[in-house]
Amino acid sequence: MATSDRIRALVTDNEIVVFMKGVPAAPQCGFSAGVVKVLDAIGRPYVGVNVLDDPFLREGIKEYSDWPTLPQVYVRGEFIGGCDIVRDMYAAGELQALLAGQSA
Template sequence: MSRQDVQDWIGKEVAGSDVVLFMKGTKTMPQCGFSMQVAQILNHLGVDFKDINVLEDMAVRDGVKAYSNWPTIPQLYIKGEFIGGCDIVREMFQAGELQELLTEKGIAHNARTLTA
């Protein structure tokens, strides 16, 4: 795939699901601690999300960094909007901001879940 094809594919994936997590590994078998933390937060909140394993395709791994202009993996997208990586997602979760964002965006989740 060309660089543009990869960007187009990433754009379709981000637009095609309400919550997308580009991660190392999968939601059932994360292959890095940062990816595992974000997946655990989403699972804890009961959020249905699409996981994309960047380790399966180097073009996607590099492409998503260019797509978001963000240098690290994992990367979380909600309703097409780039939210951030592990530290940002964790901080948002702990402050209750992630839960508020999910509610604002109409994403089903366990709103009564306590923060960490």
């Protein structure tokens, strides 16, 4: 399966997906840890994908989203952003509204 197909399947088959360095229980960079902290605070289940385990996935996700950095957060198949965007959305209540199915 092509890397882009694997990514598409992950983001469409799961409500919330985080492409990150490490896993939610043990993030391997501060930005990944920041996203995990926000998502854990919200309390919704999410899938963490460790890009360090697969160099093709690590580069492929950047091409898929046209976003150069990690982590990357997807909600219902849509790219939301990285750590700073997720933190800002959370602080403004926008992330909680998005996850509740409401428009902010």
